[in-house]
Amino acid sequence: MQIVALLIFTSILLVSACENTPQETADAQRSMTTPSTSTAHNYQCKSGETIVVTYPSNESATVQYKASKHNLKIAVSASGSRFVGDKLEWWTKASGPGSEGTLFSHMADGTTGEIIERCTESQTANNN
Numbered sequence: 001m002q003i004v005a006l007l008i009f010t011s012i013l014l015v016s017a018c019e020n021t022p023q024e025t026a027d028a029q030r031s032m033t034t035p036s037t038s039t040a041h042n043y044q045c046k047s048g049e050t051i052v053v054t055y056p057s058n059e060s061a062t063v064q065y066k067a068s069k070h071n072l073k074i075a076v077s078a079s080g081s082r083f084v085g086d087k088l089e090w091w092t093k094a095s096g097p098g099s100e101g102t103l104f105s106h107m108a109d110g111t112t113g114e115i116i117e118r119c120t121e122s123q124t125a126n127n128n
Contacts, residue, residue, distance in 0.1 A: 043101045043119035051103060051119055053090065063090050065103065065117070089113070097121050 043051040052064040061083040063070045072083035072090055080093040089106040092099060099121045105113030 041095075041101075042122050044122040045103075045117040045119040047117060049117060049119075051090075051101065051117065053101070061090055063088065063103070084110075088116075095121070 041053045054062045059074045061072045063072060070086040070088050072085040075082045075084045080091055082091045084106045087106055089104040089112055092101045101119045103117040104115055107113045
């Protein structure tokens with residue numbers, strides 16, 4: 001009886017593991033780390049600067065830094081959400097107040113350059 005119960009349990013685990021495609025799994029992981037698209041995210045940086053970020057879609061971010069807006073596209077990251085473009089790279093870990101965001105220079109060869117700003121999300125405001 002215990003063997004039958006174990007086989008049924010194993011079968012249920014295998015079926016549930018096959019329900020999501022790799023793309024669906026990647027999309028779900030991205031949605032857990034990419035902040036909401038309907039709000040502006042305010043980051044207070046160690047330098048005293050403020051960075052405001054909006055996410056027009058799950059594939060892009062608009063970073064407002066020092067009175068300039070930079071449109072960035074999503075890029076591969078080992079953890080968090082990473083966006084690149086306009087010689088900049090915006091990388092966040094988690095989302096919501098207290099989460100970290102770092103602005104880097106983005107190198108022509110596609111690698112991460114020097115840190116420009118280290119920031120912490122201070123508050124989220126409606127994007128009206």
